[in-house]
Amino acid sequence: MKVLLVEADFMREVGRKESFFAEPSAPALGVNYLASILRNRGHSVIVLDSFYEYLRTNFTSPIDVVKGTISILKREKDIECVGISITSPTRNYALDIARQIKAYDPEIKVIGGGPHVTILQEMFLEKFSQFFDFLVIGEGDKTLPELINALDNKTSLTEIAGIIYTDDKGEIKKSNPRSILSEDELNNFDTVPFTDYKQYQKFLPDGIIPAVPLVTTRGCPYHCAFCYSPRLWGKYRKQSPERVLAEIEHLVEEYKVGYIRFQDDTFAFDKNRCLKILEGITVKKWNTKLYMHTRFDCIDEDIVEAYVMAGGKDIYFGLESGSQKLRMAMDKNHIANEKIMKICRTVKNYGINLGLWLIFGYPGETDEDIQMTYELTSKIEPDEVKCNPAHVHPYTPLFYYAEKEGIYRIEDWLNNDEDFFPYFINEKGIKAYQTCSFFTENFSRKRIRAVLEEDFETTLGRSHL
Numbered sequence: 001m002k003v004l005l006v007e008a009d010f011m012r013e014v015g016r017k018e019s020f021f022a023e024p025s026a027p028a029l030g031v032n033y034l035a036s037i038l039r040n041r042g043h044s045v046i047v048l049d050s051f052y053e054y055l056r057t058n059f060t061s062p063i064d065v066v067k068g069t070i071s072i073l074k075r076e077k078d079i080e081c082v083g084i085s086i087t088s089p090t091r092n093y094a095l096d097i098a099r100q101i102k103a104y105d106p107e108i109k110v111i112g113g114g115p116h117v118t119i120l121q122e123m124f125l126e127k128f129s130q131f132f133d134f135l136v137i138g139e140g141d142k143t144l145p146e147l148i149n150a151l152d153n154k155t156s157l158t159e160i161a162g163i164i165y166t167d168d169k170g171e172i173k174k175s176n177p178r179s180i181l182s183e184d185e186l187n188n189f190d191t192v193p194f195t196d197y198k199q200y201q202k203f204l205p206d207g208i209i210p211a212v213p214l215v216t217t218r219g220c221p222y223h224c225a226f227c228y229s230p231r232l233w234g235k236y237r238k239q240s241p242e243r244v245l246a247e248i249e250h251l252v253e254e255y256k257v258g259y260i261r262f263q264d265d266t267f268a269f270d271k272n273r274c275l276k277i278l279e280g281i282t283v284k285k286w287n288t289k290l291y292m293h294t295r296f297d298c299i300d301e302d303i304v305e306a307y308v309m310a311g312g313k314d315i316y317f318g319l320e321s322g323s324q325k326l327r328m329a330m331d332k333n334h335i336a337n338e339k340i341m342k343i344c345r346t347v348k349n350y351g352i353n354l355g356l357w358l359i360f361g362y363p364g365e366t367d368e369d370i371q372m373t374y375e376l377t378s379k380i381e382p383d384e385v386k387c388n389p390a391h392v393h394p395y396t397p398l399f400y401y402a403e404k405e406g407i408y409r410i411e412d413w414l415n416n417d418e419d420f421f422p423y424f425i426n427e428k429g430i431k432a433y434q435t436c437s438f439f440t441e442n443f444s445r446k447r448i449r450a451v452l453e454e455d456f457e458t459t460l461g462r463s464h465l
């Protein structure tokens with residue numbers, strides 16, 4: 001069967017051509033893994049994500065994935081099925097894409113997958129069944145190929161775990177839950193094959209993919225009160241260092257990738273594993289730059305040293321707040337500010353770019369807490385801060401609090417056509433956006449300047465070519 005997979009993300013690191021290379025954007029991972037799985041089973045797959053669209057339009061046009069989707073359907077007339085990856089922030093774009101597909105040709109099967117439908121499940125299908133034929137809940141690695149095979153061969157859907165669909169009588173059916181992939185399966189090239197980025201190469205100078213994401217673990221062993229990740233992925237599972245190194249080797253040899261972005265929730269959680277991966281990269285002398293994000297309680301000097309040796313360029317930490325009281329309210333970590341300072345000094349001493357994520361407007365936050373965040377951030381002197389108002393992700397402890405307070409209901413995620421992202425809309429909520437702007441303006445200037453000034457070739461990390 002011929003399938004189109006769409007990453008409905010319009011917001012990913014768009015900007016001018018120079019900043020695209022300086023802060024290399026990267027292909028979406030989920031849809032590209034799914035594409036490889038389907039291709040290995042004999043299906044023909046096209047992937048459309050904003051990265052591709054950005055390249056295709058020669059970096060000048062605004063990304064328009066809706067138009068891109070329809071133009072592919074017009075060009076490739078034998079596409080029978082479109083899968084759309086949906087996160088909560090991108091849900092309205094995804095709906096727009098599905099709506100346009102059904103307006104273009106109602107016979108094309110539309111499958112929704114990804115975090116947003118995994119949270120809302122049948123609530124989502126009840127509301128949007130005119131646009132979506134199937135939802136895949138949770139990991140799609142095994143479910144999607146089974147579903148596509150069944151559609152291709154017109155066989156029964158009842159045995160396929162992990163799907164929700166409307167049957168011939170118009171009733172919503174939910175199959176048995178799909179069990180999460182085991183670590184063996186995560187290491188197995190049949191269940192999780194390498195991603196195939198060949199389609200992007202022809203739009204890039206020398207066919208070099210500047211940066212790629214890698215997620216080498218599924219889930220997070222922690223349970224921060226605002227975060228959806230542990231609820232999305234279930235038990236924390238990890239790929240072996242050997243598998244991770246094999247994948248990097250493939251990316252370097254095949255696409256000359258200069259920058260590997262470890263997008264694991266907590267890349268450094270398992271120290272031994274982390275060191276084995278970093279030492280493996282060092283031995284291979286691939287000369288790739290590395291990015292990782294992690295927690296303050298998951299890192300020490302051994303890791304920082306090994307990271308630098310391996311080409312580590314950036315480490316981003318979820319500081320969230322300078323107030324320990326608030327960090328505890330978030331269930332984030334119980335580390336004292338002095339320890340955080342010490343870790344940051346170590347990271348900076350090794351010449352690594354240090355980024356901080358901050359949250360403002362969390363329930364209970366006072367002006368004094370904001371002042372503490374300001375003071376700690378000033379002392380740390382990060383290269384960049386990334387700020388968000390306290391977003392209320394469905395079914396997180398923060399959501400239940402907001403629900404109890406009568407601020408949000410789960411339906412709000414379904415009923416709003418605006419670019420609506422629930423956060424605390426009270427005096428603090430509004431102030432949170434202003435505080436975010438203030439911190440970004442004050443603490444990221446150095447980083448922005450560095451990005452603009454940095455030499456094109458150096459930034460691409462292609463000196464090894």
Ligand code: B12
Binds near residue numbers: 034084088
């Ligand atoms: C990399 C990443 C980013 C990158 C790029 C995102 C991208 N689209 O590639 C950047 C840094 C830009 C980013 C930004 C943001 N992100 Co982000 N990001 C991640 C991260 C860390 C990894 C994503 C990934 O590659 N996972 C690995 C792949 C294999 O998983 P996957 O894509 O989910 O796909 C699997 C399944 O979901 C499913 N599936 C997915 N799509 C489809 C489609 C079909 C058809 C099917 C059948 C199945 C299916 O099958 C896949 C294989 O099992 C996740 C956390 C996580 N651990 O997943 C957060 C996450 C996706 N991000 C999240 C958020 C909230 C954001 C931001 C809003 C943060 C912010 N406040 O600025 C922004 C908004 C970006 C946007 N427009 O969506 C949330 C989304 C929660 C939600 N309810 O939707 C997550 C889950 C983090 C979290 N802890 O809550 N993000």
Ligand code: SF4
Binds near residue numbers: 221222227229230318
């Ligand atoms: S915020 Fe980070 S450490 Fe906390 S649960 Fe989410 S992914 Fe894990």
